[in-house]
Amino acid sequence: MKKIWCKLLIVICCVLGIMGTGNLTAQAAVNHTLNYFRYNNFKDDDGRNWVRIEMGMNKGDLEYEVSQNPDKPYQLVIKLSNTNRGDVKKNIGLDRKIARYMTLKNDHKDMVATVAVTDSLEDHEYKVYTAEADRKAKKPYRLVIEIAADKGSLNKAIGDEKLYGVEGSTVVIDPGHGGSDTGAIGPSYVKEKNITLNISLDVARILQSNGVNVILTRDTDVDVYGPNATDKQELQARVNVARRHPDADIFVSIHCNAFTNSSAHGTGTYYYGHSSRDSMLAQLIQDEMVAATGLYDRGIHSANFYVLRNSWIPATLVETAFISNPYEENMLASADVQHTMALAICKGISNYFQSVGR
């Protein structure tokens, strides 16, 4: 009996001891107290609007942690270690254009600053950093939070993937065939459905990084309507994807060509011709495809193709190259060529939007 009491006492002492030392260190470290708060709006070199929030304090070497709560996409949360709110208000209204308000809450020895932004944080670029005291500007050591009105260059395409005139547009990309429908098969058994998907996903990525809203009729190896659908159901399902998005500007179907004779070669683009925009879209993509790939120019053709004829928006079908031609099959299977083609299609789309607007 005695032994148990002894053991318990020792354990309790240990726990108290640990807590005690913990408290001591914590008390010693609570040494940041806010003594300055200011916010302002400014424009960067690209003309983008930002809000800058500055929280000054009595001491340097602040430790802080920035986090986003997935359940609260409108909030940016910054935890300042060993910091006290001091005389700064709990709730502070902000510019209301980019950031709405900020709350400061003491959380034991730490302080939690929450910035409520106007859109989901996903749509903003932001920076959090500390700045040394600036005597001239009469600013103490401070934590600076900068939030931009949009993502801007952070997510913008750079280098040769930068496109003009496309931002804000909505483009439907239709990777030809898929799932139970392999499309044409090359002499080395390369399947059309896989090539069209690769190129389409690359097109989607490039367009998205340029601020385009991209809708893919399929983004994996599937039938769009479902397996064992009739041809009409399958093709109509692709058309319907565009119809479900009333803001869709254009429809671009991506295919590989095939012919009974393996000598047929080159790149060609099809349109139905509801309006001059269809042929213009086809021609602008065709020009970029020929320039980028050096393939034989088969030109643009008006054709009674299901997905084109039934489209309500300007539509085109790109026949990248002949999968039935051994040389071109080899090209189509190369990731480099697929990217070259994807970029060419994107440039054609960009030229189209620059010519006709939206």
Place this chain on the structure above:
Amino acid sequence: MKMSKIIAVIMIMIMAFAVAGCDKDNNQQSNKSTNTVVENKTEKTAEEKIKIKVYFPNSDATKLVAVDKTVKVAGTTKYKAAMDALMEGTDDSKLTTVIPKQAKLLGVTVNGDTAKVDFDKGLIKHFNGGSTGEEFLVGSVVNTLTEFPEIKKVQITIDGRNVETLKGHMDVSKPLSRMDELLK
């Protein structure tokens, strides 16, 4: 016991209906074939040879080329004779036989200015497709038949049924007019 008897009766009834259904189909089919026979008789021109044009794509599929052929129309219509000549293919190395050898022509019927060309499933199964392939296969059929001035449109069917498309590109659900754009 009672249950199994009822099930047996139902089964027998279903089978009876099924058999009746088959009969109906058979009847329809035989009706159809008699129709074509009648047409064949009316169109038949005894032992006559005629000159026709059939269309084959060039080997690079950039255009359709007209080839002159002389065909016998004995025991058949001139339309079917033209289609047979097209499906026979070509030995010319500059041209391509685009209709698969495994495809069977089931019949050609003419109604007004529209010719209906019926193939079996072999046409789709053995055809590798592609926009160009489809365009030139359909174009060769349509242009060969519209060479006859009385034929203005051509409808391609598979096993007697209208189809939306052969390989997922061209819409062939409705009769198609002559495709002159492929001749350039």
